[in-house]
Amino acid sequence: MAVQGQRFMTKTQHYRKVTKPLLERKRRARMNLYLDELKDLIVDTMDAQGEQVSKLEKADILELTVNYLKAQQQQRVANPQSSPVATQVNLDKFRAGYTQAAYEVSHIFSTVPGLDLKFGTHLMKQLGHQLKDIKQEEPYPYMAEEPVNLADQKRSKSPQEEDIPHGEDVWRPW
Template identity: 90%
Template sequence: MAVQGQRFMTKTQHYRKVTKPLLERKRRARMNLYLDELKDLIVDTMDAQGEQVSKLEKADILELTVNYLKAQQQQRVTNPQSPPATQVNLDKFRAGYTQAAYEVSHIFSTVPGLDLQFGTHLMKQLGHQLKDMKQEEDCSEIAEEPVNLSDQKRSKSPQEEGMPNGEDVWRPW
């Protein structure tokens, strides 16, 4: 029973009066959130380049972002030989892994009382992992040529061939 002078709102009227302004407010808040985040990134980048920025309007943020992205794109076009970021990260990881394996080897060779058999096994495992990483990289670089890993022969060093019981020499590579 409706009170006199009061009408019921249709779904369309409810949407126009209540829901649409609420959705628009959320959309604007989301845009402002990401513009603020973008502003922080731009300010940090400009500070790193030695430029000081005190206040940026939304249009300035978008303009600087577009200019930065264009410069990055132009740099990639003019300098295609530079390795992609993932390759650089992989190279850094491999260098760190090799350094860690070297340090493990050094500790096992200098600290008395450590189990030599365990050290040998550990160094074998580290070496196999490093070799597998290298093979995966080689396979990904030559994607168009099929690679048959069973055809590749593993050459043994003179120390490995001379070891009794087929044990590998304990080393970080």
């Protein structure tokens, strides 16, 4: 029942009076949240560079961010080989990971009973040969024109059929 003198609000009036200010408040809160995150990142970066920042206004935060991104972009254009994909560090990490994986395979073959010694020896030899090839490859093997798939390499015999001397030790990457 409506009280005398009061009338109901239309949807448009309700939107203008209640919903729009709420939405605007949420939008501003979201912007301020991300500006605070940017500010923290900028302050940490500047502290690492030895610069101290006492107070940053929103415009300062945006200005420093734009300047930083422009500098990064110019650095990438000036030195394209410094991209993360093509660095020697990544190749070294790949080699270290490959060596660690070979070590884990070796450890499994040496500790799990019942695994075929011929197969283990053959597998460790293959891993060793691949590691040697990786060390001799060009620094950017993943940029080759034709991808190399180890599973596609043809074998004349399966690992169990291959003649491997029994006295031979399993290759270990360490």
